[in-house]
Amino acid sequence: MKRFPIAFCFLILSVFAAKAQTTVPLQYQQLVSKLTEQNQVNKPRQIESPNRLLEFAKSMLGIRYRSASSNPNRGFDCSGFVNYVFSNFGFKVPRSSREFATSGEAKRLEDAKIGDVILFTGTNSRSRTPGHVGIIYSINGDEVKFIHSSSGNAKGVTISSLDEGFYKKRFLKVVSIL
Numbered sequence: 001m002k003r004f005p006i007a008f009c010f011l012i013l014s015v016f017a018a019k020a021q022t023t024v025p026l027q028y029q030q031l032v033s034k035l036t037e038q039n040q041v042n043k044p045r046q047i048e049s050p051n052r053l054l055e056f057a058k059s060m061l062g063i064r065y066r067s068a069s070s071n072p073n074r075g076f077d078c079s080g081f082v083n084y085v086f087s088n089f090g091f092k093v094p095r096s097s098r099e100f101a102t103s104g105e106a107k108r109l110e111d112a113k114i115g116d117v118i119l120f121t122g123t124n125s126r127s128r129t130p131g132h133v134g135i136i137y138s139i140n141g142d143e144v145k146f147i148h149s150s151s152g153n154a155k156g157v158t159i160s161s162l163d164e165g166f167y168k169k170r171f172l173k174v175v176s177i178l
Contacts, residue, residue, distance in 0.1 A: 048117025050178060054092040057085045057135055057147050057157075064156040065149050070095065078133050081149035081157060082117060085135065091177055093117075104175040109144070112136055112174040118146050118162070120170040130172055152158075 066075025070084045079097045094100050100119055107116065114136050122131020134148030137159055144162040144170040154160070162168055 050113070053085060053089060053115050053178070054135070054137055054147070057081075057137075058159075060085075060157045061147075061159070062156055063149070065151045065154075069150070075151040076157060077151070078149050082133050082135055086177060093177055097130045100133050100175055101130045101172070104177045107174045107176055109171070109174055112139065112144065113139060115174070117175045117177055118144075119172040119175065120167060121172060122170075123138060124139050125169045128172065132170065136174070 009043055023137065025099045049085055058075075060072060060081070063072055063081075064075040065077065066080075067077050068080070069075050069077055071085065071100030076084065079095055079100065082100070083095050094103050095121065104117065112118070116136045118136050119127060120132040120134075121127055123133075131148050132148070134146035136144060137147045138145045142163075145159055146162065147157065147159050149157045150160070152166075160167060
């Protein structure tokens with residue numbers, strides 16, 4: 001008979017111990033909620049206007065061109081530059097210019113806005129495959145300027161005009177990411 005109360009007490013203590021291990025104190029639940037709200041790693045940052053994105057992109061003017069790189073310390077290729085700029089604001093964007101053709105919302109040039117991504121063919125304008133990408137920097141009437149990392153004469157991050165014959169012939173489309 002003495003074994004029954006001891007077994008009963010052991011059973012009750014086991015139940016309370018198990019419950020204590022699965023219950024998270026309220027203060028820790030609140031702390032985890034607060035940290036989760038503050039952690040915006042997987043969510044794009046709100047951009048009040050594309051100007052913040054462009055100011056960040058402009059801060060990299062002059063960084064040299066480097067093939068297959070998205071590192072500002074080493075240099076950028078065109079898609080590496082665009083990827084780096086958008087990733088800084090939490091946007092998950094492609095790493096290659098070809099992948100940009102199927103991402104975001106396609107637009108006509110007439111409907112483009114600053115902060116949109118602009119796509120061009122590679123150096124062979126007869127091949128209609130994306131090979132170069134930039135970010136629309138300004139639109140003034142019919143004049144469109146874009147910021148990009150160029151392997152051409154500029155050899156790095158620069159601002160160019162779409163009106164330059166070389167780029168106008170190679171223009172493919174505009175894609176909205178924001």
